[in-house]
Amino acid sequence: MIALGCDHAAVKLKNTIKEHLTKLGYEVEDFGCHTDQSVDYSDYALKVAEAVASGSCDKGILICGTGIGMSIAANKVKGIRCAHCSDTFSAKATRQHNDANVLALGERVVGTGLALEIVDCFVGTPFSGDERHVRRINKISAIEEEYFK
Ligand code: RB5
Numbered sequence: 001m002i003a004l005g006c007d008h009a010a011v012k013l014k015n016t017i018k019e020h021l022t023k024l025g026y027e028v029e030d031f032g033c034h035t036d037q038s039v040d041y042s043d044y045a046l047k048v049a050e051a052v053a054s055g056s057c058d059k060g061i062l063i064c065g066t067g068i069g070m071s072i073a074a075n076k077v078k079g080i081r082c083a084h085c086s087d088t089f090s091a092k093a094t095r096q097h098n099d100a101n102v103l104a105l106g107e108r109v110v111g112t113g114l115a116l117e118i119v120d121c122f123v124g125t126p127f128s129g130d131e132r133h134v135r136r137i138n139k140i141s142a143i144e145e146e147y148f149k
Contacts, residue, residue: 045073067106
């Protein structure tokens with residue numbers, strides 16, 4: 001299950017991603033928002049991050065104008081490794097190296113075609129499982145334990 005969330009600046013791209021993933025056979029849970037009425041991106045980042053951190057969703061995709069606010073907010077939730085990507089290389093690498101579990105995109109930054117390619121890389125690339133990457137992720141978790149008590 002993939003959790004989707006956006007703010008008012010990114011409803012169109014969120015709906016396009018939802019349709020794209022559904023066509024590919026993924027199950028999607030849409031946490032909103034659904035209109036262009038102004039909302040706070042942090043509320044939607046929290047909904048998606050909690051769904052992923054709790055295990056009710058496997059991965060999350062968050063979209064706002066830039067993707068930056070969403071990524072900052074999502075990364076405050078324990079267990080979330082949210083990667084803000086505007087290119088396919090980073091989307092693939094963050095799955096292989098960081099085991100990123102949430103992707104953040106900016107509707108005002110990337111075009112629709114590129115956004116869908118980034119999504120494909122994110123959902124379709126497995127974590128490498130290499131010892132050095134596991135070690136580094138464990139060190140991130142240790143930082144989280146220390147500073148997010
Ligand atoms: C909304 O205007 C905008 O600030 C938001 O979508 C996002 O870009 C924040 O990081």
